[in-house]
Amino acid sequence: MEGEGGGEGEEEAEDAVVLSSRLLRGRRQQVDVRLTRRVLTWKDVNKTTKCGNVGFGHFSGTAACPRIQVCEIVAVQDGDGTHPITEPAEGEAVAKQHKKPHPHAFTVCYVRRSAQHRWLSRDVTFCCGHQSLQRQWITAVQQNLALLSNRPRSLLVFINPHGGRQLAVWIYDRKVAPLFARAGISADVIITERANHARDHLREQRGNLDKYDGVVCVGGDGMFSEVLHGLVSGTQANHGVDQDRPDARLVPCSLRIGIIPAGSTDCVCYSTTGTNDPVTSALHIILGDSQPMDVCSVHSDAAFLRYSVSLLGYGFYGDVLANSERNRWMGPLRYDLAGVRTFLSHQYYEGSVWFVPAPETQRLPGVREQCVARCHVCQQGSCSEKMELKHLSDDEDKFIKGSGGEWRVVQGKFLAINMATMSCACPRSPQGLSPSAHLADGTADLILVRGCSRFGFFRHLLRHTNADDQFDHSFVEVHRVRRFRFQPKNQQLCVAPEDPSGAEKGTKTHTFSPICRAGEEVPAQSTWTCDGEMLPHAAIQVRVQGKLIRLFARGIEHQ
Numbered sequence: 001m002e003g004e005g006g007g008e009g010e011e012e013a014e015d016a017v018v019l020s021s022r023l024l025r026g027r028r029q030q031v032d033v034r035l036t037r038r039v040l041t042w043k044d045v046n047k048t049t050k051c052g053n054v055g056f057g058h059f060s061g062t063a064a065c066p067r068i069q070v071c072e073i074v075a076v077q078d079g080d081g082t083h084p085i086t087e088p089a090e091g092e093a094v095a096k097q098h099k100k101p102h103p104h105a106f107t108v109c110y111v112r113r114s115a116q117h118r119w120l121s122r123d124v125t126f127c128c129g130h131q132s133l134q135r136q137w138i139t140a141v142q143q144n145l146a147l148l149s150n151r152p153r154s155l156l157v158f159i160n161p162h163g164g165r166q167l168a169v170w171i172y173d174r175k176v177a178p179l180f181a182r183a184g185i186s187a188d189v190i191i192t193e194r195a196n197h198a199r200d201h202l203r204e205q206r207g208n209l210d211k212y213d214g215v216v217c218v219g220g221d222g223m224f225s226e227v228l229h230g231l232v233s234g235t236q237a238n239h240g241v242d243q244d245r246p247d248a249r250l251v252p253c254s255l256r257i258g259i260i261p262a263g264s265t266d267c268v269c270y271s272t273t274g275t276n277d278p279v280t281s282a283l284h285i286i287l288g289d290s291q292p293m294d295v296c297s298v299h300s301d302a303a304f305l306r307y308s309v310s311l312l313g314y315g316f317y318g319d320v321l322a323n324s325e326r327n328r329w330m331g332p333l334r335y336d337l338a339g340v341r342t343f344l345s346h347q348y349y350e351g352s353v354w355f356v357p358a359p360e361t362q363r364l365p366g367v368r369e370q371c372v373a374r375c376h377v378c379q380q381g382s383c384s385e386k387m388e389l390k391h392l393s394d395d396e397d398k399f400i401k402g403s404g405g406e407w408r409v410v411q412g413k414f415l416a417i418n419m420a421t422m423s424c425a426c427p428r429s430p431q432g433l434s435p436s437a438h439l440a441d442g443t444a445d446l447i448l449v450r451g452c453s454r455f456g457f458f459r460h461l462l463r464h465t466n467a468d469d470q471f472d473h474s475f476v477e478v479h480r481v482r483r484f485r486f487q488p489k490n491q492q493l494c495v496a497p498e499d500p501s502g503a504e505k506g507t508k509t510h511t512f513s514p515i516c517r518a519g520e521e522v523p524a525q526s527t528w529t530c531d532g533e534m535l536p537h538a539a540i541q542v543r544v545q546g547k548l549i550r551l552f553a554r555g556i557e558h559q
């Protein structure tokens with residue numbers, strides 16, 4: 001980052017100099033510029049820096065020298081970044097060119113960090129004494145960049161013109177496409193014409209996607225979900241994996257997914273980059289960042305329903321979504337209106353929640369430790385599914401032993417049942433639904449909100465918007481889990497299963513049926529929201545598939 005201190009002296013000593021020259025920065029400032037495999041640095045020859053007024057070629061201890069990591073260079077080109085070094089075409093108004101560029105200038109475009117995890121692209125221009133030196137510099141930087149093999153060269157881009165505030169096309173054309181072009185990335189762009197256009201295209205073309213290094217969606221969580229479904233389903237089909245089988249081990253997708261945020265919540269983008277800024281996302285894509293992510297597969301009995309990466313919510317969030325759908329035309333505001341309405345209804349839902357807890361070695365939710373870039377918890381990988389056990393203190397909880405893992409069940413009335421596979425941070429809730437959830441640890445956080453007063457629930461919701469602990473309520477419990485099942489009250493198990501996963505092994509011996517007798521009131525049922533889409537079933541089974549996909553992101557960096 002320009003202007004940032006060094007502190008990598010030893011590493012730098014081993015990082016051999018590729019090229020160094022005395023150049024002009026801009027038009028006037030004389031600088032000694034040095035390129036190594038890892039960094040581009042320069043220092044003003046006339047200024048005494050912290051590292052002393054060292055002679056040319058001596059950059060040791062460049063504490064105060066501006067430096068750019070090579071891996072954070074977007075592009076290098078001739079000219080001053082705004083003026084191509086070509087003669088104006090015949091008839092072109094020379095007046096348009098307010099200043100003639102230096103004939104032997106070259107410009108390095110690089111990433112600069114700004115507040116709140118935003119990234120900007122910035123230019124620095126150097127002027128050389130003659131053309132061959134200019135060529136030498138451009139070639140040297142380009143050769144360095146060519147060594148970065150994780151960078152995408154070719155992308156498939158889907159734009160949803162109707163998501164969020166309906167600005168997706170404008171955002172892509174104005175903010176993203178120019179950066180991709182500058183970085184030499186070619187993009188095949190499809191503006192979607194209907195819902196599920198992107199998903200269907202990816203499924204149909206699944207044998208034909210090798211020419212791309214990644215798929216980018218410009219839209220919200222719904223668009224991301226389309227790309228996720230298209231790629232995951234296509235990958236399973238390519239490998240002969242039957243995604244209808246709840247116990248199937250899914251094959252990870254090879255193509256990375258980029259998200260240019262242009263939706264209403266943009267939770268996946270926000271949780272993986274720390275912001276919902278299109279330029280930041282474009283830069284993460286250009287640098288070729290890679291963030292693995294857990295994906296939940298959701299089934300109803302033996303039928304596949306959907307995949308989820310953010311929130312599976314029954315009760316409050318399910319109802320917010322259902323209440324918001326008819327007001328889609330309102331854009332992001334629809335959620336606030338539906339939220340107030342749902343809050344006032346204060347509806348409970350009865351049922352049984354079954355889950356397989358994550359091993360004790362994986363940190364418990366509620367510990368205020370965030371999943372960060374290069375997170376050591378996620379790097380440990382999804383551990384084996386052999387579970388360690390811990391009894392719950394609540395009398396209502398039963399401890400169930402089964403042959404396919406250790407299941408627990410919690411029964412009762414719930415205001416909300418939320419399963420967050422990652423933090424679900426978004427602009428409405430910067431810490432998220434489950435602030436310490438991890439992006440790629442192979443677990444999800446199950447948050448159960450039981451009966452409480454409206455005031456209590458209001459306080460719980462309010463804590464999603466500040467730094468207070470939303471789990472610190474007697475009516476909220478949270479478990480870190482690998483698997484999960486839900487049965488609403490009116491569909492209780494007729495035969496209590498020895499192992500609720502039996503159904504997932506094709507050895508189903510139990511059935512679900514209404515337990516209400518004639519004349520008895522049928523308990524209220526909610527619907528599930530699955531990453532913002534409604535599910536048609538209330539009784540579901542969920543399994544976390546660790547690190548199934550990768551995004552062009554790197555998680556939240558320390559600031």
Ligand SMILES: CCCCCCCCCCCCC/C=C/[C@@H](O)[C@H](CO)NC(=O)CCCCCCCCCCCCCCC
Pocket residue numbers: 220221222264265266267310311317320321335336339340343424426428429432433458461462464465529530531532533
């Ligand atoms: C007192 C203020 C309370 C504010 C509480 C804010 C909690 C926000 C938690 C957001 C969690 C988002 C999880 C991400 C889900 C995405 O997969 C999905 C698809 O984009 N988005 C939504 O379902 C969209 C979900 C949007 C949920 C909005 C809920 C708004 C609740 C408002 C309650 C107001 C009570 C006022 C009483 C007078």
Ligand SMILES: Nc1ncnc2c1ncn2[C@@H]1O[C@H](COP(=O)(O)OP(=O)(O)OP(=O)(O)O)[C@@H](O)[C@H]1O
Pocket residue numbers: 159160161162163164165191192193194195196197218219220221222223224226262263264265266267331532
């Ligand atoms: N051309 C289209 N016409 C109508 N619907 C579309 C089109 N393209 C995509 N969709 C659908 O629009 C839905 C919403 O899109 P998107 O996720 O981009 O915005 P959003 O719902 O406002 O944002 P968020 O999901 O972040 O709340 C998606 O479920 C997607 O399937």
Ligand SMILES: [Ca+2]
Pocket residue numbers: 294421422437438439440441442443444
């Ligand atoms: Ca996770």
